[in-house]
Amino acid sequence: MNKDVELRKIALETLIQIEKNNAPSHLVIKDVLDKYDYFSKNEKALISTIVKGTIERKIELDYVCDLFSKTPHTKMKLPIRLIIEMGIYQILYMKSYDTLAVNSSVELARKKGFSTLAGFVNAVLRNISKNKDNIKYPEKGEENYLSVKYSMPLNLVKLLVSQYNEDTVEKMLKASLESDFVRIRISEKCSASEKEEIIEDFKKKGAEIMPVNGFDYLFNIKGMGNIGEFKSFMSGKIYIQDVGSYMLVKNVPFGDKILDTCSAPGGKSIFLSERYPNAKITACDISEDKISRIKENIERCKASNIDVKICDATVFNPEFEEAFDVVVADVPCSGLGVIGKKQDIKYRLTDESLESLYELQKNIIDNVSKYVKKGGYLCYSTCTVNKKENEEQIERFLSKNDFEYSVLSFVPENMKERINNGSLSLMQGIDDSDGFFISVLKKRV
Template sequence: MTKEMDLREMALAILMEVTQNGEFSNKVLNQTLTKYQYLSKQDRAFLSRLTEGTIERMIELDYIINQFSSVKVNKLKPVIRNILRLGVYQLKYMDQVPASAACNESVKLAMKKGFKNLRGFVNGVLRNISRQLDTIPYPSKVAMPVAYLSVVYSMPEWIIKNWLEEYSFDVVEKMLQASFAERETTIRCNTNKISVEELRKGLMEQGVLVGDGTYLEEALKISKYDSIQRLFGFSEGYFQVQDESSMMVAHAAGIKKDNLVIDVCAAPGGKSLHAAQLLEGTGKVIACDLTDYKVDLIRQNIQRLGYTNIEARVQDALQFDESLAEQADVVIADLPCSGLGVIGKKNDIKYNITPESQKELVALQKEILKVVNKYVKKGGTLIYSTCTVNVEENVKNVEWFLNHSDFVLEPLTEFLPERFVKREESDSTMTKGYLQFIPGIYHTDGFFLARFVRR
């Protein structure tokens, strides 16, 4: 068996776990890469590109297959369906793979999986696609804008329709384009342990490509590396992976020395750890989450970064802790959400969310806000945030909370870094007290935050 066959077989196994068993793609891919640590950097890159690319382009791949298959995609056997998806992705998006290899290896894979009788079908569909790839008709951008955006950017139509009600066509297309753009990993320097320049130097000496953050001095953008855990300073706690939009939460909170900060849905702990960093060894952060597993993730990061002013505890955000009533200077409520702002990093989210589950999340966010606002002392701050661009989960929830609490919005401009405010000063919502980061317009994930103060 060839090495290429091994890699394609691994890719198929990952796809089956994701599409048939509902597993998260990043989790299954990471497990596979950990299991097969002997893979070279090149092989790891090939496997990651093939699996992640096939998943993020799945709607388009299915559209193409349906133009050439006598049996529609949703009627095919799951193994054959995923073999064809992998084959079409290689044909359309992996220039380094010869068309003959993409077809031949797909046929071999079908035979290996016990579908010898379907080898002619697999071969015929892929060969026909290969010959006509450049002339496949797509939905019209003008006459069928929803279908066009759905197929070209592999986004479910119901999400496209929702977004077009909330944003212009151009903004929606920019968001979708951004989800496919190659992106660096953003890290936050733990300035309590090392300077930004020292961290930059150590990473560059490893051959890592390092650039400045767009908005924040403590942020760096890194690329051209193999494993985050093997990087300079990771085990020493010199940095934490965190998007700049997420870093804005601790800044927007206006954290001061000796504050008590409560993060109610904290795992894996990025915002809690940032808050602890800004406290400079004073005060206290209480980082809560629902399960032992999630809280263990926070504790691992606390131990790695070496903070002593932060405590992680298992606490259901829907259950009020009387002992913390009106005790917090700052409450961070980064709540469960649809996650549609981070589809560029978690490409299977768009297939798993439904209109019904999104409505359930909006209701859950309100229920949590009803509880956790009681931890804020008079004059204290509540930061509400999500990693989505859905108006119902963001601005609409802000309006609801203002009408159902004794909190008011406070302008963000004096709390956010000057570099950011100057660069994005045209966004008037900052002066209102909330901010929607839109991928493709801002240089961040899709993210929302609002700053409330208790009267």
């Protein structure tokens, strides 16, 4: 098997595994790339690009497929549908020759035992390649315009358009598809010279590194490869962290005792430890696996004032009742602010699953608020732009509990207009950030 087909076969098998097992794509991709660690950087990048792109653009790819195939994508066998989706993605979005995309797709059909359908795959993809500059997409104003153009399920498009105007939603969706960088936080304990050494190290290894507007220790990075290979990562001097999570921690008030209730993978607790070395921080999450990830990161970053415990944030723990000066609740959410990084999130969000999330968030905030001392603080956050999970949750909570908005202590000048009723709402495509929501509430004495 030639290398071009071999790499695409691995990409196909990865997609099959993700779809059959309903598995989180970012975890499956990581496992596959670890397995083929002996491949070159470019070979691993090709596998990752095809898999991520095929998932990310799925709705558009299936729309295009149905324009050129007499058999709708819903009637195709799984491997054939994925082969065609991969082929269309390469034709529309990758710089490889269309002939390579078509021929490798045909060969994949044969390799997977579908020789009788190889001609069908060939005909569909060649027709698309020949007409790719004249594909008729839905026009602006049509109900499925945003859904097809940005591969966003229609139920989520309708939800967001009901909360924001259509132009704002389009900016957010467009930014999610263009999110091709990672953000890192350099430890504020690093000296100016250490920070410069870290930046130069990324540049030497071929990565682009640019400061995030308004922040001294946050950077956008492209093309860094495996972050685990960097000495600064292994020594705990850098951490993958987005603007929203960074700003959440910067807005957490000081307290002798701080509880981080949904802590995994531990970035918030570690940054809190850095900011408040004299505080006693308790980091909790619901499973052994999540606790293990927290402990690994704490050890790597050498944070010494964090106690880690398994704890279900929806279940009352009498030992915690009014025991903490500050409680941080970065709750499970729809993730609509980070779909550029976790491409498959959007396909899991049915109306029913969203209702379950709203109830879970309500249960968490209602429960962990009991752990806040009088005069203490509850810091609520999500990585979504869905107002039902953000502003509406906070308004419901305040109407039933003896808390009030607290002033956010750290908001860069270019983001102050994002404050509304004491909460901060960041939007991808509008701010230099993923979508994120922060609200700090004070318990009345």
